[in-house]
Amino acid sequence: MIIAVDGPAASGKGTIAKALARHYGLPHLDTGLLYRAVGLSVARTGGDPDEEKSALAACYFDDTLLDDPDLRTEATGALASRVSVHGAVRAALVQRQRDFANQDGGAVLDGRDIGTVIAPDADAKLFITASARERARRRALEMESRGVAADIESIVAEIEARDARDMGRANAPLVQADGADLLDTSDLAIDAAVQRAIALVDAQLERHRKG
Numbered sequence: 001m002i003i004a005v006d007g008p009a010a011s012g013k014g015t016i017a018k019a020l021a022r023h024y025g026l027p028h029l030d031t032g033l034l035y036r037a038v039g040l041s042v043a044r045t046g047g048d049p050d051e052e053k054s055a056l057a058a059c060y061f062d063d064t065l066l067d068d069p070d071l072r073t074e075a076t077g078a079l080a081s082r083v084s085v086h087g088a089v090r091a092a093l094v095q096r097q098r099d100f101a102n103q104d105g106g107a108v109l110d111g112r113d114i115g116t117v118i119a120p121d122a123d124a125k126l127f128i129t130a131s132a133r134e135r136a137r138r139r140a141l142e143m144e145s146r147g148v149a150a151d152i153e154s155i156v157a158e159i160e161a162r163d164a165r166d167m168g169r170a171n172a173p174l175v176q177a178d179g180a181d182l183l184d185t186s187d188l189a190i191d192a193a194v195q196r197a198i199a200l201v202d203a204q205l206e207r208h209r210k211g
């Protein structure tokens, strides 16, 4: 069984995808980490994230990079969003994600294009969202918990810029996939959002069973 979870930054898609993986006993892949690794790698090697060749060269990173704490910063999120506009970068990462999705028993993947490109035939699809202000508030809390000062207005601006780039790009733009249920978590606590996600997935699985 494949479950596709997509949505913009800090919408709660990772939290929900992890909880779904636990609930259904499936492995989980945070596909954003792959794009973050490319973004960080291109920056560290002095390459240009906006130049396709440079970004493509950074796709062949060592997997130990996936554990680097710098992957989690908002600066790396912005770099990831810049390298991920390039078709060659997306093509270089596609097989790894599809292999993960198609492993025996299935998987849960979260990202921007799981329900549209990576696993368009997924058994269940969710599109998670929340207002930009609520997403910025969550990011600020995360940063403060790491001891990093956070300015809400600049985080809102960064989130809106990233949304615009991710939704406006020509290759695999962020969009609610055909057949995906929309889940707005703006006014939901984590537990409530997870319960709602499980109910939506169960209902989709039931609809598929009935054909």
Ligand SMILES: Nc1ncnc2c1ncn2[C@@H]1O[C@H](COP(=O)(O)OP(=O)(O)O)[C@@H](O)[C@H]1O
Binding pocket: 007, 008, 009, 010, 011, 012, 013, 014, 015, 016, 138, 139, 142, 185, 188, 189, 190, 193
């Ligand atoms: N429904 C929610 N209400 C409040 N905070 C949430 C909710 N969902 C997630 N969070 C918190 O917001 C932050 C971003 O969530 P995360 O799941 O990492 O988002 P994404 O994967 O979409 O970037 C985390 O600190 C997480 O604990």
Ligand SMILES: Nc1ccn([C@@H]2O[C@H](COP(=O)(O)OP(=O)(O)O)[C@@H](O)[C@H]2O)c(=O)n1
Binding pocket: 007, 008, 009, 010, 011, 014, 031, 032, 033, 035, 036, 077, 080, 081, 082, 084, 110, 111, 112, 113, 114, 162, 166
């Ligand atoms: N499947 C994916 C996942 C991430 N990405 C890109 O990678 C960036 C970082 O993704 P992420 O999921 O780690 O970011 P957050 O939503 O956690 O902030 C996004 O802004 C996208 O531009 C993508 O293009 N396709």
